[in-house]
Amino acid sequence: MATRPRRPLLLSALSVLGLAVVAATGSGVQADREPGILTPPPPRTPRINGPSVYGVRPGRPFLYRIPAIGDRPMRFRAEGLPAGLALDEATGIVRGTITDLTPRSHQLTLIASNARGRASRPFRIVVGDTLALTPPMGWNDWYTFYEQPSDELMRKAADIMISSGMADHGYQYVNIDDAWMGKPGSNDPALAGPARDERGMINANGRFPDMKALTDYIHALGLKAGLYTSPGPLTCAGFHGSHGYEAQDAARFVEWGFDFLKYDWCSYEKVAPKGSSPDPERLQKPYRQMGTLLKEQPRDIVLNLCQYGMGDVWTWGAEVGGHSWRTTGDLGLEKGERLPGFYSIGFRNARHSAFAGPGRWNDPDYILIGYVGNAHDISEPPKPTTLTPNEQYSYMSMWVLMAAPLFYSGDITRLDPFTLNVLNNAEVIAVNQDALGLQARFVRKTDDEFVLVKPLEDGSLAVGLFNLSEETRTISVRMAELGVNRRRVRDLWRWKDIGVFEDDYSASVGRHGVMLVRMDPIP
Numbered sequence: 001m002a003t004r005p006r007r008p009l010l011l012s013a014l015s016v017l018g019l020a021v022v023a024a025t026g027s028g029v030q031a032d033r034e035p036g037i038l039t040p041p042p043p044r045t046p047r048i049n050g051p052s053v054y055g056v057r058p059g060r061p062f063l064y065r066i067p068a069i070g071d072r073p074m075r076f077r078a079e080g081l082p083a084g085l086a087l088d089e090a091t092g093i094v095r096g097t098i099t100d101l102t103p104r105s106h107q108l109t110l111i112a113s114n115a116r117g118r119a120s121r122p123f124r125i126v127v128g129d130t131l132a133l134t135p136p137m138g139w140n141d142w143y144t145f146y147e148q149p150s151d152e153l154m155r156k157a158a159d160i161m162i163s164s165g166m167a168d169h170g171y172q173y174v175n176i177d178d179a180w181m182g183k184p185g186s187n188d189p190a191l192a193g194p195a196r197d198e199r200g201m202i203n204a205n206g207r208f209p210d211m212k213a214l215t216d217y218i219h220a221l222g223l224k225a226g227l228y229t230s231p232g233p234l235t236c237a238g239f240h241g242s243h244g245y246e247a248q249d250a251a252r253f254v255e256w257g258f259d260f261l262k263y264d265w266c267s268y269e270k271v272a273p274k275g276s277s278p279d280p281e282r283l284q285k286p287y288r289q290m291g292t293l294l295k296e297q298p299r300d301i302v303l304n305l306c307q308y309g310m311g312d313v314w315t316w317g318a319e320v321g322g323h324s325w326r327t328t329g330d331l332g333l334e335k336g337e338r339l340p341g342f343y344s345i346g347f348r349n350a351r352h353s354a355f356a357g358p359g360r361w362n363d364p365d366y367i368l369i370g371y372v373g374n375a376h377d378i379s380e381p382p383k384p385t386t387l388t389p390n391e392q393y394s395y396m397s398m399w400v401l402m403a404a405p406l407f408y409s410g411d412i413t414r415l416d417p418f419t420l421n422v423l424n425n426a427e428v429i430a431v432n433q434d435a436l437g438l439q440a441r442f443v444r445k446t447d448d449e450f451v452l453v454k455p456l457e458d459g460s461l462a463v464g465l466f467n468l469s470e471e472t473r474t475i476s477v478r479m480a481e482l483g484v485n486r487r488r489v490r491d492l493w494r495w496k497d498i499g500v501f502e503d504d505y506s507a508s509v510g511r512h513g514v515m516l517v518r519m520d521p522i523p
């Protein structure tokens, strides 16, 4: 049956919304057309955020800080906590090692209460072989600090992850990128010295006096620590890589207490130049080697493959032991033409939706908003993003819908309210962290607009209506295109119920903006 635009049943939502958007966007100069902070202040009653499912290998240390917003002090409880784990009631940090080594699920109820109320949520711990059951979230220093990471910086980043509320929204990993090791030929005394000790174990450079003390600091906050290296002799920035010492490096990362490794192809190209052996074996070999080594360790380490999408990595990344893989080149180097670079990176990443799932994520690179350094000239100080507010909402919405790992890589030491509003929206992040783990697929894509849909575990759909054009535009989606009929629609950036829609849903969306909604089934 042909559908024609229908008005919503409960509210005249489009006109209400249209008015709101027009009022917020105006019709004059571009600045007037851009929204500011869309999301209302968070509730003061407790709300538990983060995933509802979490994977751990049998016998490995467990660490999870329950992300929750609402007034502090807050008290946490967990019903059904498996033997071996303990919860700190004041911080919500769960630690220990589950004594039952049987691969199985443990069903818990997490409870948070404060002076204003109480919230509870189911949480499943899956003891098995799969880690990263939902996309990893955190911060990585690369796009702000480039070759200057240090112990001091990473501690500060961990502190800010807590104080900014990022951790309360599920951000968890504090990740050091390139340049934590020595650099051959460097005149900088902090970067000089032997690459490895007498056991062949890699040394950190002078900016990291004690890696174990650093990860202890991060873990004490309930957060996790990540590191970077290359299977080649040198990293991309010319620091010492792992080549020939892979087993020692895996053991070293465990000894130091790291929880995440980004393994960056880089100078491995020289070890295995094109044609030296058939692809994809040539491309897979170093990753299979590190993936296998990490699985054997007495500690869970999430493995991120960084090789820019070569050899269709999404088809084999999980099989070699990866939990996520970059699908493209560096976002910070991507030259946008008519549109900013995150769109083209995102569009390429979006094509591989069929390959994503729990423990296996397509990674379109980091979220670059707020103050960001210049990847083309790393000596330049970080500057405020040139992305408009609408573009930032679109960027975050695309990453969330694509079930992308959510790593902020702008300057975490200079977070402004707008940037935090984009990063820390509990209802938006819930879409990314949904336990079903599906990556959104395109419903439609033209030069002027696109629509992405991500089915969620509870039967609802997350739908993004994106405007690529230079003018405010009405974007529609037919329920039939989504395979559903009547749905209740909620605006996830504004936390507003919009109404019940039958045949289709339309929204007026500003230049390069997005309407991100959840469509719930009506019983």
Ligand code: GAL
Binding pocket: 142, 177, 178, 228, 235, 236, 237, 264, 266, 306, 329, 330
């Ligand atoms: C690139 C990688 C970036 C960053 C950089 C470090 O190859 O894609 O994300 O890690 O190396 O040198």
